[in-house]
Amino acid sequence: MAYDFAAMLQTIKDKQWSLADIDWDAPGAETMTNELRAKMRPFMADLVWIEHVGARGFASLAKKAPTPEIQEIYRYFHAEEQKHANAELALMKRWGMLDEDGSMPEPNINVKLAIKVLDDFGDTLPLTALATLIPLLECALDGALVKFLLEEVSDPVCHQVFRHINSDEARHITADFEVLELIGAGPTHKLLTESIGSLKPQIVLGLIVVFVPLINKMRDNIVAMGLPEKKLYNAVKRFSTIGGRGEFTKRIPAYHVLKAQAAMIVDRSHVYHRFLADPMVKATRLIPAKLLGKPQSWTEEITHEPVAS
Amino acid sequence: MTLGEFRGEVLRGTEWFGHDFAGQRVAVVAPGREAAQIVPEVAATALSVKVFQEEPDWVVPMPVPGPSVVGVAVARVFLRWQVKDPWIRRLLTPDRRFGSRKTALGLGYYGALKRPGCKLITWPVYAFAPNGIRTAEGIEHRADVVVLGASSHFAPEGRTG
Numbered sequence: 001m002a003y004d005f006a007a008m009l010q011t012i013k014d015k016q017w018s019l020a021d022i023d024w025d026a027p028g029a030e031t032m033t034n035e036l037r038a039k040m041r042p043f044m045a046d047l048v049w050i051e052h053v054g055a056r057g058f059a060s061l062a063k064k065a066p067t068p069e070i071q072e073i074y075r076y077f078h079a080e081e082q083k084h085a086n087a088e089l090a091l092m093k094r095w096g097m098l099d100e101d102g103s104m105p106e107p108n109i110n111v112k113l114a115i116k117v118l119d120d121f122g123d124t125l126p127l128t129a130l131a132t133l134i135p136l137l138e139c140a141l142d143g144a145l146v147k148f149l150l151e152e153v154s155d156p157v158c159h160q161v162f163r164h165i166n167s168d169e170a171r172h173i174t175a176d177f178e179v180l181e182l183i184g185a186g187p188t189h190k191l192l193t194e195s196i197g198s199l200k201p202q203i204v205l206g207l208i209v210v211f212v213p214l215i216n217k218m219r220d221n222i223v224a225m226g227l228p229e230k231k232l233y234n235a236v237k238r239f240s241t242i243g244g245r246g247e248f249t250k251r252i253p254a255y256h257v258l259k260a261q262a263a264m265i266v267d268r269s270h271v272y273h274r275f276l277a278d279p280m281v282k283a284t285r286l287i288p289a290k291l292l293g294k295p296q297s298w299t300e301e302i303t304h305e306p307v308a309s
Numbered sequence: 310m311t312l313g314e315f316r317g318e319v320l321r322g323t324e325w326f327g328h329d330f331a332g333q334r335v336a337v338v339a340p341g342r343e344a345a346q347i348v349p350e351v352a353a354t355a356l357s358v359k360v361f362q363e364e365p366d367w368v369v370p371m372p373v374p375g376p377s378v379v380g381v382a383v384a385r386v387f388l389r390w391q392v393k394d395p396w397i398r399r400l401l402t403p404d405r406r407f408g409s410r411k412t413a414l415g416l417g418y419y420g421a422l423k424r425p426g427c428k429l430i431t432w433p434v435y436a437f438a439p440n441g442i443r444t445a446e447g448i449e450h451r452a453d454v455v456v457l458g459a460s461s462h463f464a465p466e467g468r469t470g
Contacts, residue, residue, distance in 0.1 A: 016445055017447070018443050019447040068407045079433055079446045079447075080445060082447070123399075296395055297394050297397065301446075306447070307449045308448050
């Protein structure tokens with residue numbers, strides 16, 4: 001039976017929440033010790049930026065959505081990812097992790113590269129490629145990082161915020177994979193032509209240069225925090241587990257390419273890490289940020305203020 | 310969708326026309342075709358204006374005769390000429406497949422959006438709070454007055470709060 005996207009859209013609308021619903025001055029901020037604060041700050045900054053970049057990914061998906069209903073769902077997901085970034089920035093402020101002026105932390109070079117690729121190619125990527133890439137990143141980065149955070153931090157406000165965020169993310173993953181089912185059930189010639197369309201050298205190179213090191217860089221940050229990388233790998237495995245449940249997702253060539261990449265990511269002894277991903281983390285560190293130019297103004301939209309006058 | 314508990318003034322239809330908004334924070338909730346007419350007028354007197362654009366429409370500076378494809382071409386050039394920020398331009402561009410192919414008149418729309426107190430917001434509006442509008446990016450935008458476009462999603466509803 002076809003998935004009811006209209007019902008999903010209604011649920012999304014019904015489940016909206018606001019930063020203004022949360023008491024950001026409630027007790028609990030004192031549980032953030034100086035040691036934990038120093039350890040968590042770069043992690044939180046990366047998390048905020050990954051949500052923010054994820055939001056931009058959904059903006060591109062909305063342009064490619066196969067139906068007006070799915071387009072509206074992606075429009076909400078775009079806003080919700082932005083809300084997650086805003087809420088996480090508000091947590092950073094609560095924990096004293098921001099500068100006095102409350103300005104946004106600088107993104108790392110891998111995030112800057114992701115911003116550049118999304119700005120340049122995001123809206124031209126075919127639906128099959130983008131709709132497959134986004135759930136992988138959501139499983140790998142969003143899902144895993146949020147779990148780490150909840151294990152490390154006991155602040156009740158943080159747990160309140162992430163109950164909302166996890167509930168949103170569960171809907172994102174459900175809708176993402178249902179869209180893959182819909183695409184996979186489409187005509188074979190369309191799947192093939194779209195897949196061939198994704199093979200432009202600048203797109204393939206852009207994706208490799210950006211997303212391969214992005215995941216490994218995040219793994220390095222997690223390991224630096226003393227957390228087991230196995231959990232990140234378990235999160236990545238969800239991509240093939242959930243995708244494997246579908247009847248038609250396996251007809252999408254991009255799904256198989258990314259599933260193979262996910263399998264390489266979770267196998268720490270694979271040559272993928274030694275000869276591609278890890279060297280790329282080091283190589284991208286050498287890229288001068290100035291070369292990437294000024295990002296588009298969506299990167300300035302983030303705020304930790306629940307109320308705007 | 311309802312106006313819920315919003316305690317401020319709500320203007321409907323053409324009530325905004327000729328209204329003095331001096332010292333007020335105004336929220337315009339409307340699709341682009343209506344915002345193009347409402348915003349220049351409101352921005353002329355308001356303290357600040359937030360434009361909650363429900364969907365973008367092609368805006369032309371003057372009536373364009375001929376088929377809609379000509380109007381859209383003129384609207385594209387007008388948008389490119391008036392709005393230099395590529396992200397804002399993207400937000401003002403109708404969807405290629407499901408978006409509108411009609412054009413609306415709005416010579417002063419883009420100019421008004423560039424005014425210091427004027428901000429374009431395209432996040433979905435999901436609720437009206439007592440003091441403002443809540444959008445899906447999690448922020449409550451405070452407003453003293455709400456101007457509803459005639460074809461806004463909220464226009465058919467009366468005040469229920």
